[in-house]
Amino acid sequence: MxxxxxxxxxxxxxxxxxxxxxxxxxxxxxxxxxxxxxxxxxxxxxxxxxxxxxxxxxxxxxxxxxxxxxxxxxxxxxxxxxxxxxxxxxxxxxxxxxxxxxxxxLRPVRMVTGAAGRISAEDLHERLDHAGPDDELKRLADTFDALLARLEVAFDSQRRFIANASHELRTPLAIQRTAIQVGLADPAPENVAATAEQLLAANRRTERLLSGLLALATGQRGLERTDAVDLDAVVTDQVEVRRARAAQEHTELRVRVDPSVVSGDAVLLGQLMGNLLDNALEYSTKPGVVEVDLDPRRLRIGNTGAVIDPDAISRLFEPFVRLDGDRHSADAHAGLGLSIVRSIAHAHGFTVKAQAPATGGLVVELALT
The missing domain is CATH 1.10.287 (Helix Hairpins)
Structure with missing residues (x-):
């Protein structure tokens, strides 16, 4: 009808x-x-x-x-x-x-309406810049300008993310294509074996990248349901899984865990903790130390490593940012670890920050309350 x-x-x-x-x-x-x-x-x-x-x-x-x-x-x-x-x-x-x-x-309202009709994703730099008395309409125009500024930052971040993701996916594909071409040019058994190893390494990198992108998207989507999670048990489990790796890399794990219960998703929290530990182990000096400290109010993980430029701290949580800048090795990480940490932390209502001690290394702290 x-x-x-x-x-x-x-x-x-x-x-x-x-x-x-x-x-x-x-x-x-x-x-x-x-x-x-x-x-x-x-x-x-x-x-x-x-x-x-x-x-x-x-x-x-x-x-x-x-x-x-x-x-x-x-x-x-x-x-x-x-x-x-x-x-x-x-x-x-x-x-x-x-x-x-x-x-x-109503002139400022018409200005907002006209700007909203003109602005697209390509020209988010436009602003109203309403010059008038500090009244409700002026605050409306200023709020709209602030919204445009946030959208511009978000769209720029999205464009960079897509460009970086495309680059990261193209690198292992290029490695695979080169290995296949070399293998076809000289199909000797030893060359075939070397080609297979290169293809397997590139495939692992692609798999890690896709898994990281999926985890990042899952964290940004938010929590569908929450449960009471024993965070101390999650932290202990993730530490135990990595003790063999730490021993092999001559890295000492110093762990102090107090009982801590949070509301959230146990699987995502396990991934958050795992990424923090993997990042700390990856960039720790060899031999070195990784410290894990958990109490009901905060989770703190630090390592002994190279001195980090304080200006680079703000970029560490952006996708595809690596401390070593290596983007081409087949075994290189995708640079999504700390981005996933921030995404999962925000989904749980946690605040995450990083500090670079003058003596070297990196300290990541999550405020749980």
């Missing part, structure tokens, strides 16, 4: 002008009505007094009383007529004034 279209309605400017007119009509009409009533009462009292005075005299006096009554009635009717004419004229004027005032007041 087709819905009936609603009749055209007045815009906000028209409704404002109409409210001006109606309000003026009601208030002014009440004032004029009161004036006319009081005038009529006054005229009636004066006419009655004139008739009483003239009736006691001659017939000529009575005629004068009737004439007085007629003149007063005409005067009262003319007063009413001119009052109505003046009221209608003033109402029209009030509507016109309301139309003009509403137009000036």
């Amino acid at each position: 087709r819905r009936r279209s609603s009749p055209a309605r007045l815009g906000l400017r028209g409704r404002t002008a109409l409210v001006f007119a109606v309000a003026f009509l009601v208030l002014s009409g009440g004032v004029l009505a009161g004036i006319n009533v009081l005038t009529a009462l006054g005229v009636s009292a004066r006419s009655g007094a004139s008739i009483t005075a003239d009736v006691s005299g001659t017939a000529t006096g009575a005629g004068m009383g009737v004439a007085t009554v007629g003149v007063d009635e005409i005067a009262r009717q003319q007063l009413l007529l001119w009052s109505l004419i003046g009221l209608l004229a003033a109402t029209v004027l009030a509507a016109a004034v309301g139309w003009v005032v509403a137009g000036r007041m």
